[in-house]
Amino acid sequence: AQSVTQLDSQVPVFEEAPVELRCNYSSSVSVYLFWYVQYPNQGLQLLLKYLSGSTLVKGINGFEAEFNKSQTSFHLRKPSVHISDTAEYFCAVIRMDSSYKLIFGSGTRLLVRP
Amino acid sequence: DAGITQSPRYKITETGRQVTLMCHQTWSHSYMFWYRQDLGHGLRLIYYSAAADITDKGEVPDGYVVSRSKTENFPLTLESATRSQTSVYFCASSPSAGPTDTQYFGPGTRLTVL
Numbered sequence: 001a002q003s004v005t006q007l008d009s010q011v012p013v014f015e016e017a018p019v020e021l022r023c024n025y026s027s028s029v030s031v032y033l034f035w036y037v038q039y040p041n042q043g044l045q046l047l048l049k050y051l052s053g054s055t056l057v058k059g060i061n062g063f064e065a066e067f068n069k070s071q072t073s074f075h076l077r078k079p080s081v082h083i084s085d086t087a088e089y090f091c092a093v094i095r096m097d098s099s100y101k102l103i104f105g106s107g108t109r110l111l112v113r114p
Numbered sequence: 115d116a117g118i119t120q121s122p123r124y125k126i127t128e129t130g131r132q133v134t135l136m137c138h139q140t141w142s143h144s145y146m147f148w149y150r151q152d153l154g155h156g157l158r159l160i161y162y163s164a165a166a167d168i169t170d171k172g173e174v175p176d177g178y179v180v181s182r183s184k185t186e187n188f189p190l191t192l193e194s195a196t197r198s199q200t201s202v203y204f205c206a207s208s209p210s211a212g213p214t215d216t217q218y219f220g221p222g223t224r225l226t227v228l
């Protein structure tokens with residue numbers, strides 16, 4: 001069975017500091033990888049995704065993520081966060097043999113303090 | 115309004131009652147999905163639909179019924195609500211099943227079963 005692990009349930013950080021949100025996955029087949037963001041009282045929005053090619057993926061709002069196949073990780077990073085980045089972040093995968101089925105991690109709450 | 119909408123946004127009901135959550139999208143996307151979001155579990159797929167009159171079970175379908183008579187609507191019914199169905203429910207839509215097409219999420223319905 002496949003799974004997605006986000007070890008940090010909450011990450012507090014000061015404004016303008018860098019941040020890394022960790023995501024590890026396990027799967028018996030290759031996967032596509034995604035990061036979604038959920039702002040308070042809103043639905044999820046796609047931040048970025050890795051389908052193939054360069055392992056460093058750039059997304060919206062200055063976020064980027066790096067796919068590391070050997071460590072089965074897809075950590076999300078931002079060099080300088082803003083108050084407005086406070087949100088819940090979800091890592092997700094789609095197995096290459098299942099096309100549509102997103103499997104989500106439990107989420108990491110990023111709390112940016114002034 | 116364009117996009118994907120859900121109604122109601124908030125609902126309180128009692129155990130044993132029937133509840134229907136509505137989802138409407140204006141993009142004519144073929145695929146639609148229902149997820150539930152619970153603390154510690156991320157989002158889990160309840161049902162999905164590939165087109166009008168085509169639906170299939172996801173990861174946690176028990177206690178739920180769906181229908182899709184029109185492409186733009188995908189209602190989710192709890193036939194006899196239970197306390198364990200207290201959750202936030204998200205509807206999503208996508209042009210196709212492939213990972214290259216983003217799933218777009220609605221704002222969610224917060225359901226409380228007393």
